[in-house]
Amino acid sequence: MNAYPQSVIKLIDEFGKMPGIGQKTAERLACHILKLPAEEAMQLAYAIRDVKKHAKTCSVCFNVSENDPCHICSDMSRDRSVICVVEQLADFLTIEKTGKYHGLYHVLQGHISPLEGIHPESLTIEKLLQRVKADHVKEVLLATNLNMEGDATALYIHKQLYVLGVRITRLARGLPTGSYLEYANTAIVADAISGRSEMLGV
Amino acid sequence: MNAYPQSVIKLIDEFGKMPGIGQKTAERLACHILKLPAEEAMQLAYAIRDVKKHAKTCSVCFNVSENDPCHICSDMSRDRSVICVVEQLADFLTIEKTGKYHGLYHVLQGHISPLEGIHPESLTIEKLLQRVKADHVKEVLLATNLNMEGDATALYIHKQLYVLGVRITRLARGLPTGSYLEYANTAIVADAISGRSEMLGV
Incomplete structure (x- = not known):
């Protein structure tokens, strides 16, 4: 498939390497970059560069x-x-x-x-x-x-x-707020029972 | 919310400007960039730069x-x-x-x-x-x-x-291949009827 010029194919490839980005999404993102004024598109490139330049790993907590x-x-x-x-x-x-x-x-x-x-x-x-x-x-x-x-x-x-x-x-294990017992997984309900806590009266 | 340093917030912002990328996905992408070796991350930045540098609009067809x-x-x-x-x-x-x-x-x-x-x-x-x-x-x-x-x-x-x-x-209007009449939209079925074509025998 050679519908796109080389530099665009490369950009689609690079977007496609990101987690959760498939071929179709990568193409959409590349098309978006193509449509943007150069200055706006470069903001993303600069942001990547700056993160790799400035963001360090904390030697204490690895944040x-x-x-x-x-x-x-x-x-x-x-x-x-x-x-x-x-x-x-x-x-x-x-x-x-x-x-x-x-x-x-x-x-x-x-x-x-x-x-x-x-x-x-x-x-x-x-x-x-x-x-x-x-x-x-x-x-x-x-x-x-x-x-x-x-x-x-x-x-x-x-x-x-x-x-x-x-x-x-x-962290506490249990049923997520808003969930219905009817649809919950047995293991999750079992966790919620084991981890049950005292209910405070009004 | 100041959990992230400035350069990371900027990167999340830039990803978030892309079509179909919400806050959550933008954060995931930024975290991915943070984890990557600088050289690999920069490939995306270079790809954006190269596309904006080399990709032109055709003066004939605007491709x-x-x-x-x-x-x-x-x-x-x-x-x-x-x-x-x-x-x-x-x-x-x-x-x-x-x-x-x-x-x-x-x-x-x-x-x-x-x-x-x-x-x-x-x-x-x-x-x-x-x-x-x-x-x-x-x-x-x-x-x-x-x-x-x-x-x-x-x-x-x-x-x-x-x-x-x-x-x-x-372009032809009609029912997409693989679809069921039962679930099809009335307007689409109407289009498929208006646009019906001769069926060739075997």
Whole structure:
């Protein structure tokens, strides 16, 4: 298929490498870039360049930031006695957006998955243990995903932290707000039963 | 929300300006760029730069190309007596991909839509008329979208071309292959009846 000139094919290819972008969407995005005035299109190119130039990984929590330590680690108003452990950057944002958490973070940069060749040493677990030992950490909230890899990773970290006598918590498992029992998965309902909590009267 | 550093927020913004990319997807794409090695991420930035540098609009058919006239207009093996009129670049590709069409193209760069302030003069219709008059064009296939704006645009062009005595055709309207009558829209079935064709026996 040679309907497009070389530079456009290359752009479609590059868009197509992004997660969740198929051939059709990549073509639509490339057509959009073609239609845009050069100056506006270049804003995206510049933004990519600037991110790769300025955004660094925080040496403490492995979050992304333009400073090291990052804006969270260096924010003295945050509760420094709690560390929330997440698999990746996007998860950190999800937690931060809730506005319910005011402690520090630790980004593992993945999850344990022997099948994919990701072993505990590939993650930032060792650094997490050092932080817990060195700083006055009272609680570690394991906020890895609620799937097999996330659970395995949480379990592994739990084993390492247990001996340090720190409080170790995990995100609550249950039925998502707004869901109907009728359509819910058995495993999820089972989790919701095991994790049931006292209901406060009015 | 200040969870991300400035350069990342800017990148999310830029991705979010693309068609069909919401806030959530823009964040996912930005996180992907953050995770990539700088060299790979820059490939996308370079691809955008190169497209804006090399891709030009063909002065004959308004297609995009690295040459002027474009690779279609200068391809002497194509049938130069037919011009397929499309609204935009993406439509040209859709037609070209079928492999069923071997003539030339004319990209209108939009459709007539008084509500959006797009009048015939904003499109490349004048240039199309010049081409039909000057070259030995026998047929103009109006391949604008099969919606209100596309029909209005086709009708307008039809009126202009009619006096030139050229054959004017329109894409077939009917039921899409694989569809069930039961679920089809009344207007579509009506179109399929009006446009019915002789069935050839075996």
